[in-house]
Amino acid sequence: MVQILEKQQPTSPIIQLNEQSTVMESKGFNLWYGEHHALKDINLAMNENEVTAIIGPSGCGKSTYIKALNRMVELVPIVRTNGEVNYRGRNIFEKGYEVEELRTKVGMVFQKPNPFPKSIYDNIAYGPRIHGIKNKKILDEIVEKSLCGAAIWDEVKDRLNQNAYGLSGGQQQRICIARCLAIEPDVILMDEPTSALDPISTLKVEELVQEMKENYSIVIVTHNMQQAARISDKTAFFLNGEVIEFDQTDTIFSTPSDQRTEDYISGRFG
Amino acid sequence: MRYLQQEHVMKRMNKRLVWNRVWKGVFIAATSFALLALAILLYRILSQGMGYLNFDFLTNFASRIPENAGIKAALVGSLCLMAVVAPVSIILGVSTAIYLEEYAKKNKLNDFIRMNISNLAGVPSIVFGLLGLTIFVRMLGMGKSILAAGLTMSLLILPVIIVAAQEAIRAVPKDQREASYGMGATKWQTIIRVVIPAAIPGILTGSILALSRAIGETAPLVVIGIPVILQFLPTGMLDTFTALPMQIFDWAKRPQEEFQYVASAGIIVLMAVLIFMNSIAVFIRNKFQKRY
Amino acid sequence: MTSKQQESSPVQQMIAKSRNRKGKKVIEKIIPIGLFLAASISVLTTFGIVFTLIFETVEFFTRVSITDYLFGKEWLPFSGKEPLYGILPLILGTFKVTLIAILVAVPFGLGAAIYLSEYASERVRKTIKPVLEVLAGVPTIVYGFFALTFVTPILQAIIPSLKIFNAVSPGIVVGIMVLPMIASMSEDAMSSVPKSIREGALGLGATKLEVSLKVVLPAALSGIIASIVLAVSRAIGETMIVSLAGGSTPRFDFGVTDSIQTMTAYIVQVTTGDAGYGTTIYYSIYAVGFTLFIFTLVMNLLATYISKRFREEY
Numbered sequence: 053m054v055q056i057l058e059k060q061q062p063t064s065p066i067i068q069l070n071e072q073s074t075v076m077e078s079k080g081f082n083l084w085y086g087e088h089h090a091l092k093d094i095n096l097a098m099n100e101n102e103v104t105a106i107i108g109p110s111g112c113g114k115s116t117y118i119k120a121l122n123r124m125v126e127l128v129p130i131v132r133t134n135g136e137v138n139y140r141g142r143n144i145f146e147k148g149y150e151v152e153e154l155r156t157k158v159g160m161v162f163q164k165p166n167p168f169p170k171s172i173y174d175n176i177a178y179g180p181r182i183h184g185i186k187n188k189k190i191l192d193e194i195v196e197k198s199l200c201g202a203a204i205w206d207e208v209k210d211r212l213n214q215n216a217y218g219l220s221g222g223q224q225q226r227i228c229i230a231r232c233l234a235i236e237p238d239v240i241l242m243d244e245p246t247s248a249l250d251p252i253s254t255l256k257v258e259e260l261v262q263e264m265k266e267n268y269s270i271v272i273v274t275h276n277m278q279q280a281a282r283i284s285d286k287t288a289f290f291l292n293g294e295v296i297e298f299d300q301t302d303t304i305f306s307t308p309s310d311q312r313t314e315d316y317i318s319g320r321f322g
Numbered sequence: 323m324r325y326l327q328q329e330h331v332m333k334r335m336n337k338r339l340v341w342n343r344v345w346k347g348v349f350i351a352a353t354s355f356a357l358l359a360l361a362i363l364l365y366r367i368l369s370q371g372m373g374y375l376n377f378d379f380l381t382n383f384a385s386r387i388p389e390n391a392g393i394k395a396a397l398v399g400s401l402c403l404m405a406v407v408a409p410v411s412i413i414l415g416v417s418t419a420i421y422l423e424e425y426a427k428k429n430k431l432n433d434f435i436r437m438n439i440s441n442l443a444g445v446p447s448i449v450f451g452l453l454g455l456t457i458f459v460r461m462l463g464m465g466k467s468i469l470a471a472g473l474t475m476s477l478l479i480l481p482v483i484i485v486a487a488q489e490a491i492r493a494v495p496k497d498q499r500e501a502s503y504g505m506g507a508t509k510w511q512t513i514i515r516v517v518i519p520a521a522i523p524g525i526l527t528g529s530i531l532a533l534s535r536a537i538g539e540t541a542p543l544v545v546i547g548i549p550v551i552l553q554f555l556p557t558g559m560l561d562t563f564t565a566l567p568m569q570i571f572d573w574a575k576r577p578q579e580e581f582q583y584v585a586s587a588g589i590i591v592l593m594a595v596l597i598f599m600n601s602i603a604v605f606i607r608n609k610f611q612k613r614y
Numbered sequence: 615m616t617s618k619q620q621e622s623s624p625v626q627q628m629i630a631k632s633r634n635r636k637g638k639k640v641i642e643k644i645i646p647i648g649l650f651l652a653a654s655i656s657v658l659t660t661f662g663i664v665f666t667l668i669f670e671t672v673e674f675f676t677r678v679s680i681t682d683y684l685f686g687k688e689w690l691p692f693s694g695k696e697p698l699y700g701i702l703p704l705i706l707g708t709f710k711v712t713l714i715a716i717l718v719a720v721p722f723g724l725g726a727a728i729y730l731s732e733y734a735s736e737r738v739r740k741t742i743k744p745v746l747e748v749l750a751g752v753p754t755i756v757y758g759f760f761a762l763t764f765v766t767p768i769l770q771a772i773i774p775s776l777k778i779f780n781a782v783s784p785g786i787v788v789g790i791m792v793l794p795m796i797a798s799m800s801e802d803a804m805s806s807v808p809k810s811i812r813e814g815a816l817g818l819g820a821t822k823l824e825v826s827l828k829v830v831l832p833a834a835l836s837g838i839i840a841s842i843v844l845a846v847s848r849a850i851g852e853t854m855i856v857s858l859a860g861g862s863t864p865r866f867d868f869g870v871t872d873s874i875q876t877m878t879a880y881i882v883q884v885t886t887g888d889a890g891y892g893t894t895i896y897y898s899i900y901a902v903g904f905t906l907f908i909f910t911l912v913m914n915l916l917a918t919y920i921s922k923r924f925r926e927e928y
Contacts, residue, residue, distance in 0.1 A: 124817060129735060153335050156819030166810035169833045178828070179818045183326055184334045194325050228814065235818055236326050342821035346733055352725025353734075353742060356797065359790045360749045363760050370763075417652030425646045426653075437918075439656050444844065444914035445907065446851025448878050449663060451885075452903045456666040460891075477659045484656065506629070508638070510645045531751075538753025541853035541878070545885045545899075567755045567854075574759045574858055582763055589756050596751065604744075 075100050075239055075269045076121060076158070081135035083113075083120060085128065090116050092293045093135070098239075098286075103261060103270045105284030105301065107277055109316065113293040114273045115163075118241050121271060122158040123151045139239070156183070159237035163244045165224035167216035167231070172199075172208050175216050175227055179235035194234050202230035203260050222253020229260065240264065242272040246279065258283050277317055281305050289313045367593070371586030379587055384551045384569065388580035393588055395552040396569035399468070400537055400595070402556055403565055406472025407479070407536050412529050414476065415483030416518075419525075422484070423491045424513055443481035450478045451545025459546055466548045469559045474542050479532040486528020490521035523610030530603040534596050540567035566592045667907055670900035677894045683901065689864035689875070691884075691895050699898060701905060703864035707781070707874040708909075711856055712849040714785025714870070715792060719845055722789075723796030724838070730797070731804040732826045743798070750794035758858035761787035766859060779861025779873035787859065788852050792845040799844070803837025804830050836924035840917040847913035851906060853878040877906045 077097035083090050091113050098104045106114045119125040120137060123144060136143045144154050156179075167175050176195045185191060195212070199205040204226040208219070216227050225245060232240055242261070246254040261270060261283050274280050280287050281301060288298040289310075297304060297313045308314045374388075382392020418439075426432040454474030464470035494517050502512040518525075543565055550572040556563040570592065573585035632638065675683070678699045686700015726746070730739050766783040770776045776783075807830050815825045831838070861873030862883050875883070881899045889895040 122817065124813060127813065127816070150335065150339055151816075152339060152819045152821050153332070154819070155817055156331060156335075159819075160813075160817035162810060162813060162817070164810055166808070166814040168811055168814065168829050178815065178820075180326065182338070182818070182820050182824050182828070183331050185325065190325055197325075231814070232818065236324050338821050338824070342823040345823045346729075349725045349729035349733060352722045353729045353797075355722050356726055356749060356790070356793055357742070357745055359793075360745065360752075362764075363752070363756070366760065366764050367756070414652050414655050417649045418656060421646070421649035421653040425649060435653055435657055438660050440918065441911065441914050442656055442660055444847055444910060444917075445663065446853065446878065446910055448851065448853045448881055449667075449903055449907050449910075452881070452900060453659070453663050453666055455885075456670065457662055477655075480656055480659070508642050510642055534751065538751075538755065540753070540755045541882070544853075544857075544882050547885055567753060570755050570759065571854065571858070574755070574762065585759055589759060592753065593756070596753070600748075600751065 073100050074098065075140065076271070077138050078120075079136045079138070081120070081137055082133065083116060083125065084132045085116075086130045090293050091120070094295055096288055096295060096298055098269060098271055100269050101265055101267075102285040103265050103272060103283055105280035105287045106271065106273045106290060107275070107280050107287060107316075108290035110275065112290040114290045115243055117290065118243050118271055118273045119160075121239075121241055122155050122160055124155075124160060126151070156235055157237055158239045158241060159232040159235060161225070161229050161232055161240065161242045161245045164248050165221055165228050167219075167224050167227050169215065169217060171213045172216050172219075172227060173212040175231050176234045179231060183235065198230040198234040199227075201233045201264070202226045203256060203263075204230060220253070222249045222256065225249060225253065225257060226260070229257070233264075237268065239269045239271065242270065244273050244275060247275060254279075277305075289316060291316070364593075367586050367589050370583050371588070371590045374583045374587035375590055380591070383553045384564075384572075388578065388584050391573070391581075391584045393566070393569060393591055395555060396564050396566045396588070397591065398555050399552075399563035400566045402468050402563060403472050403475065404533060404537060406468060406559070407475045408529075408533055410473065411476040411479050411483055411532065411536075412525075415480050415529070415532075416487045416525060418480075418484045419487030419491055420513060420518075423488055424509070424517070439481050439484055443485070446541075447478055447539055448541040448545060450474055451542035453477070454542055454546050464560065466546055466562050467560045468556055468563050471543055471546055471548060471563075471565075472559075474546060475536045475539065478539065478542060479536045482532040482535065483529050486532065487521070487525045490524025490528065491517060493524060494520045523606050527603045527607045530599050530606075534599040534603075537595060537599070538567055538592060540571055543568050544571065566595070663907070667900055667904040670897050671904045674894070674897035674901040677897065678901075687866045689880075691898055697894065699894075699901075700866075701877075701902065703866040704875060704877045704880055704902060705905070706866060706868075707856075707860065707864060708850055708876040708878070708906075710781040710868070710870055710874060711785045711788055711852075711860060711876055712846060714782060715788035715849040715852075716842070716846060718786050718789025719793045719796050719849075720842060723793045723841075723845075724800055726793070726797040727800035727804060727838075728826050728831075731801045732822055732830060743801075746794040746797055749790075750798070752791075754791065754852060754854040755858075757787050757791050758784075758855040761855055761859035773871065776871045777861075777873055779859065779863070781860060781870040781872075781874045784856045784859040785870070787855050788849050791852065791855065792848050795848065796841045796845050799841030800834070800838045803834035803841070806837075807833045836921055839924075840921040843913050843917040843920065847910045847917070850913065851878065851910050853882060857882040877902050881906075 074097045078094045081094040082092060094117060106118060108114045116125060120133065125131050133145055137145060139154065139158060142149065168178065170178075173195055176198050177191050180191060180194050185194070196205060199208060204223060207223060208227075216224060219227065225248070229245075246257050249257065258279060261272065264270060272284065284301045286299065287301040287304045289296045289304065291312055297308060297310045299309075304313065305317060308317065379392050380397065381394050382390060383395050385391045422432065422436065426435070451474065454470060458464050458470035458473050459466060498516050498520060499512055502516045507515070548564055548568060549562060550564050550568050552562070552564045566588065570585050570588040573581045573588060683699050683701055685702065686698060687702050688698040688700050689703045690698040730742060734742065761783045765787055766776070766778060766780070769783055773782075811829060811833065812825055815829045820828075856876045857879045860876060860879055862875050862879060863873040864875040864880070865872060880902055884895055884899050
């Protein structure tokens with residue numbers, strides 16, 4: 053049954069949902085881990101100042117996909133790709149596109165909080181420093197602005213010189229978000245940013261994502277459907293390395309067009 | 323307000339990427355230096371020594387004349403030395419490891435034993451030689467014998483064997499022990515029938531590597547004062563003897579150029595013994611690796 | 615299940631019989647004692663070393679004043695009439711060789727560690743690490759021969775004033791000898807920095823160089839420093855290389871092109887010669903050995919302290 057459905061669907065065109073300008077899009081994007089075909093013909097477009105959520109059961113490729121968007125996936129040596137992922141109209145896999153350049157524009161927040169074993173201040177200042185900012189006053193301002201942006205300034209402003217490992221998991225994750233904000237990226241990729249956090253910290257991060265979309269475009273992978281419903285504008289449903297459905301979040305959660313999407317969001321599998 | 327100006331970031335980007343590549347080259351060069359040093363060392367010794375390495379070299383005793391010099395006494399002496407070192411150091415080392423891993427409670431005495439072992443591993447080998455000279459050679463009256471040198475070497479490599487055996491014992495999964503206890507086995511039965519058999523590959527690998535260190539070790543033998551020019555083979559544990567590294571040391575010190583080649587030939591024999599022992603260790607490690 | 619059924623099971627009967635054997639209980643009691651005795655051998659060894667050194671050193675100081683020994687700038691034990699036992703020239707000889715060795719081993723060892731841990735592919739790492747192990751397993755006598763017959767002649771071609779016995783050649787070769795130790799211990803320390811922390815930096819657009827130098831290296835610093843301190847300790851105690859290539863001329867100056875003598879080389883010189891038992895020269899090797907022991911012990915304790923005290927918790 054499923055196979056028949058798949059065969060009936062031709063390579064879908066880029067799904068362009070409204071007139072807002074596209075920041076990132078993938079066209080016919082495929083990815084293999086060795087022999088395993090992990091992402092199959094992905095066509096998605098993500099818009100400026102929107103939150104795009106990617107949901108799906110474990111192993112569906114959602115994490116792989118978000119890691120492909122800033123080429124973190126290349127850290128696995130056996131990965132091969134074809135097709136395009138365009139950032140502002142340029143294919144990020146094109147020869148000569150330096151990953152370092154891409155990643156300063158497309159920042160990432162990881163599943164597990166991963167602050168550096170340094171002080172809170174040095175964690176945030178790391179990015180600006182590698183970009184050549186040495187002026188202490190400017191660094192101070194960036195640190196404050198980023199920590200405010202990640203809604204953690206009030207909690208840590210009196211202990212900026214303490215090791216970031218002394219903070220709670222939720223605080224560490226917001227430090228990592230602040231660290232990402234400090235390089236003033238264009239797109240922020242978040243790979244299940246709340247999966248290691250308690251409910252209260254989760255709520256804080258969710259509120260933060262809502263605020264951040266004023267200034268950034270956000271792509272968030274989540275295993276939590278309620279979370280996707282709460283915070284995203286668009287939602288893509290991944291299954292077995294394919295995009296099953298991509299639409300306005302409201303539509304996906306109220307009237308999904310594909311049976312498999314409905315099964316997943318109503319909790320029948322995954 | 324944006325603090326990072328795009329043109330500035332992009333201009334800097336190129337510099338950063340170039341630096342990354344340059345330093346990668348530097349790091350590769352550093353690694354190659356080590357590999358190159360080894361290659362030159364091996365090539366040099368092979369090219370110098372091969373001409374002198376023949377069957378007579380293995381079966382002749384030491385001689386004043388380079389062409390007649392042989393390594394028989396040293397080779398046999400080194401093997402005799404290992405015959406003492408292997409059982410003594412392995413039995414003591416494995417027993418200590420079992421004690422520390424399975425019996426030792428967390429208290430000051432056992433912490434002291436652990437700290438003592440790690441410090442003993444850092445004591446220079448020449449100091450062990452002084453210990454052997456005083457205790458074994460003089461105090462216990464063993465003279466410059468195989469036994470005295472063997473016991474000294476055993477103590478020298480003991481910490482290495484203990485640590486290797488400890489790691490091997492620690493790597494035996496807990497559930498295997500529990501399975502044995504669950505059938506009513508006593509502690510010692512569990513150790514001797516479950517833990518040790520499972521840890522044997524690791525213990526053997528570590529022990530062989532430690533023994534190969536002992537066979538190339540020179541300083542303690544020099545201090546104990548074992549002779550170099552011997553025209554006979556040892557017949558018992560209390561006989562005097564000579565050993566491969568001692569023989570090489572003696573040849574290397576001689577002013578005649580020919581003896582350099584003889585020394586190289588001796589080194590080839592020593593390295594051959596080492597490579598043989600190491601390949602056994604690697605073989606055991608690969609054959610029994612990751613069985614759980 | 616009743617006890618009667620159990621009694622009747624032949625296996626259980628045999629088990630019960632064996633359990634009541636006296637020997638089994640005795641074994642369980644004796645074994646730990648035996649193992650403890652084996653473990654105490656290593657402690658006895660340490661005591662043996664310390665007492666031997668102290669005992670004979672005290673004997674030495676009944677003949678030579680301790681201040682002359684510690685502050686004397688001349689080491690002339692073989693000058694028949696008025697032998698001088700000032701340790702400083704020997705310490706200086708050891709210091710020169712160690713310094714040169716560290717200057718060689720630290721940059722190359724750390725460079726190799728960074729390459730292996732941060733840049734090299736899994737395949738390259740798996741090929742190179744065993745080669746480094748081989749390098750670490752080469753007997754020191756072989757290195758000594760290499761220094762004397764290969765490195766020294768090459769250096770002499772570059773520096774004409776270099777004597778056949780000098781501090782540079784053994785220094786470089788001791789450096790090559792301890793290089794694998796620094797490389798492999800530092801690589802371990804750097805590899806144990808979690809991957810997620812590297813990803814955090816790479817995700818911000820950092821280059822591998824920036825990740826290595828600004829994130830991984832500082833995080834692994836305690837392990838790296840400990841490896842260097844241990845390498846210093848090894849270099850101080852190294853014997854055969856300096857005996858063969860360093861010479862036997864104790865010298866109180868900072869020159870490196872002339873023949874020198876280290877503490878270890880002195881002990882070798884005496885024990886290969888025929889200084890009789892009970893002479894002052896004989897006791898002097900224990901005093902020198904004790905001095906050497908103190909130096910290496912301090913280094914080893916320092917390394918342990920650094921790696922324990924400053925260990926990063928991730």
